[in-house]
Structure formats: structure tokens, C-alpha cells
Amino acid sequence: EAxxxxxxxxxxxxxxxxxxVTCSQNMNHEYMSWYRQDPGLGLRQIYxxxxxxxxxxxxxxxxxxxxxxxxxxxxxxxxxxxxxxxxLYFCASSLPSGRPGELFFGEGSRLTxx
Amino acid sequence: xxxxxxxxxxxxxxxxxxxxxxxxxxxxxxxxxxxxxQELGKRPQLIIDIRSNVGEKKDQRIAVTLNKxxxxxxxxxxxxxxxxxxxxxxxxxxxxxxxxxxFGTGTRLxxxx
Numbered sequence: 001e002a003x004x005x006x007x008x009x010x011x012x013x014x015x016x017x018x019x020x021v022t023c024s025q026n027m028n029h030e031y032m033s034w035y036r037q038d039p040g041l042g043l044r045q046i047y048x049x050x051x052x053x054x055x056x057x058x059x060x061x062x063x064x065x066x067x068x069x070x071x072x073x074x075x076x077x078x079x080x081x082x083x084x085x086x087x088l089y090f091c092a093s094s095l096p097s098g099r100p101g102e103l104f105f106g107e108g109s110r111l112t113x114x
Numbered sequence: 115x116x117x118x119x120x121x122x123x124x125x126x127x128x129x130x131x132x133x134x135x136x137x138x139x140x141x142x143x144x145x146x147x148x149x150x151x152q153e154l155g156k157r158p159q160l161i162i163d164i165r166s167n168v169g170e171k172k173d174q175r176i177a178v179t180l181n182k183x184x185x186x187x188x189x190x191x192x193x194x195x196x197x198x199x200x201x202x203x204x205x206x207x208x209x210x211x212x213x214x215x216x217f218g219t220g221t222r223l224x225x226x227x
Binding site for chain 2: 031035100
């Protein structure tokens with residue numbers, strides 16, 4: 001089954017404790033990206049990756065890091081989480097084929113930073 | 115910077131009526147305009163999309179129109195049903211160079227039975 005898998009789905013942590021949210025897709029997609037969803041603000045892009053070892057900032061990259069060492073994985077790293085990073089996070093992938101196309105989203109990871 | 119404005123933020127319609135959601139984008143390089151539906155507690159899923167070389171696209175009860183001159187596009191849902199109740203997001207993305215997707219802030223649609 002074609003899917004985007006995120007882990008963990010739910011996490012409560014404390015300020016400053018490094019955490020990683022994993023994202024894996026089995027569709028051989030080149031493009032992967034991370035979004036955060038907050039009430040009234042919609043989906044905001046954090047980082048995206050066009051392919052292995054190619055990453056770029058989205059609209060709200062501060063406080064986040066990513067890496068793309070393998071095509072299927074695109075982890076989101078919070079080096080020192082703060083309460084304003086409490087949010088619902090979505091990973092998504094797409095097969096651009098030379099142009100943007102449908103984004104396939106993971107189920108989301110709800111993060112709470114105390 | 116680039117942004118996409120979406121209106122209204124909430125919309126209530128009677129079952130069987132039509133619903134229209136409008137979006138305006140700022141980046142004239144945008145050429146791809148998808149619409150996503152997010153049911154409560156679920157992930158966003160694509161329902162329809164349009165590219166700049168097309169002015170209108172229809173898929174059963176759903177249609178999208180695009181006016182590149184005015185930089186706005188709209189989602190039209192006809193004969194609404196209770197299962198259409200969800201949050202709808204528009205987005206805009208350029209087709210060349212970067213693949214940044216700029217989303218609107220969402221419209222919560224409630225279809226009243």
C-alpha cells in the first residue's frame with residue numbers, strides 16, 4: 001500500500017529536549033516536505049526537499065532542521081523545542097515529474113512542548 | 115512575501131445548495147492551484163487541481179475556476195451533501211524553479227441537513 005508514514009503520532013515533551021519526527025514514503029517520490037498546521041493559519045511549509053541531499057527552506061524554517069540522506073526518508077529535527085512549536089505536523093511527498101503535483105500527506109504528528 | 119488569501123473562513127450551507135470558496139494569490143509565477151479537503155482528525159487530501167493553461171476544470175459536483183489576470187481561483191461545490199463538511203485549503207505553487215506550496219488559511223464548510 002502506497003503511504004507516507006510519520007512517527008510519533010503524538011508526543012509531549014519539554015522545552016529544550018531534542019526530538020526527531022520521522023517521515024518515510026514508499027512511493028519512490030522525489031519531493032518531500034514538512035508542514036505545520038495551526039488554527040487560523042492553515043498549513044505552513046517548514047522545509048522541502050527536491051531529492052536526496054537537496055533541501056530548502058519553506059516559510060517557517062526557524063527552529064527546525066531536516067536531512068535527506070535517502071530518497072524515502074525525510075526526518076524533521078527540533079534541536080531545542082520551544083512551546084511555540086506546539087503544533088500538528090504533516091509530512092508530504094510528491095512525484096514532481098518536472099512540475100508540482102499532488103501532495104500525499106502522512107497522518108500527522110501532534111507535538112506538545114511544555 | 116508570497117501569500118494566498120482564502121475566504122470565507124467558515125461557510126454554512128443547506129444540504130443541496132452550492133458552496134463557493136475563493137482564493138487570491140500574490141506570486142504571478144504561480145501556475146499550479148490545488149484544493150485539499152481535510153476531514154476532522156484526518157490528513158489533507160487532494161480533491162481537484164488546475165494548471166494555468168486551463169480556465170476551468172470540473173469533476174462531478176466539484177469545479178475550480180482560475181482567473182490569472184486577477185490572480186484568483188475558486189472552488190465550487192454543487193448539490194452539497196453532509197459528507198462535504200470539512201476544512202478546505204487552496205494552494206498555489208510555481209511550476210519552475212522551487213516547489214514551494216503556499217496554502218490558504220482554510221475554510222470550514224458545514225453542510226446542514
